[in-house]
């Protein structure tokens with residue numbers, strides 16, 4: 001099976017062209033191929049597929065390293081957009097991609113002939129407690145909600161970008177014990193579908209620093225949907241303006257929650273190498 005290794009800000013993926021490869025048992029393959037010691041090593045397995053609906057050009061499926069299938073991945077969809085263009089699967093620079101979170105639209109930004117960045121229309125954030133989902137509350141917006149972790153009370157804001165995100169504002173993102181508290185929130189019984197967890201330090205009204213514990217993956221260097229959720233949470237908490245530079249361990253994303261209620265994410269996508277999987 002041929003594959004391409006790509007990353008968006010160090011959030012890395014194995015991409016497989018489903019137009020050419022016939023792959024079975026995707027959950028098992030994701031666990032094997034994402035393994036950093038016994039596999040290629042990645043934060044996710046991404047499949048490039050034909051869409052079954054007329055409104056979309058392609059379909060993306062993504063699998064976490066634990067084999068679970070999330071609804072969406074922001075860093076992967078930038079890689080997806082660059083891949084389908086550079087591998088001549090399309091000549092469009094604005095590509096409609098069917099995902100479990102709906103149709104997401106990456107737009108390629110060129111510097112000469114090179115794809116320099118990808119701007120993605122990530123759609124509308126979903127804020128109702130049922131859409132996250134989070135139990136124990138029935139509200140249009142879940143802002144400054146209390147969550148008990150081992151007897152300690154955390155103040156959380158939740159946002160769905162198709163996939164669930166739980167945001168916690170902290171004083172110092174670098175010092176925060178992400179790997180200790182992240183999994184306790186991910187698996188908290190109030191999140192029946194589990195959740196991604198973001199720890200945010202507000203730098204000023206136009207910049208935040210964010211570290212992430214990803215559902216099904218653990219600590220990663222960046223999370224696109226998490227950066228979108230964090231921006232929306234910062235705005236809901238009246239901590240930032242509607243356009244924010246998000247500083248992640250792997251680099252920066254520009255996120256805007258626009259007047260049309262759509263969230264736009266702009267950032268890079270890079271190819272690392274191509275390979276052949278023989279297992």
Ligand SMILES: N[C@@H](CCC[C@H](N)C(=O)O)C(=O)O
Pocket residue numbers: 011043044064070071072073074075076163164196214215216217220222223224225226
């Ligand atoms: N890294 C991603 C999110 C991948 C999916 C996530 N782990 C989940 O289970 O929802 C991103 O860049 O958005």
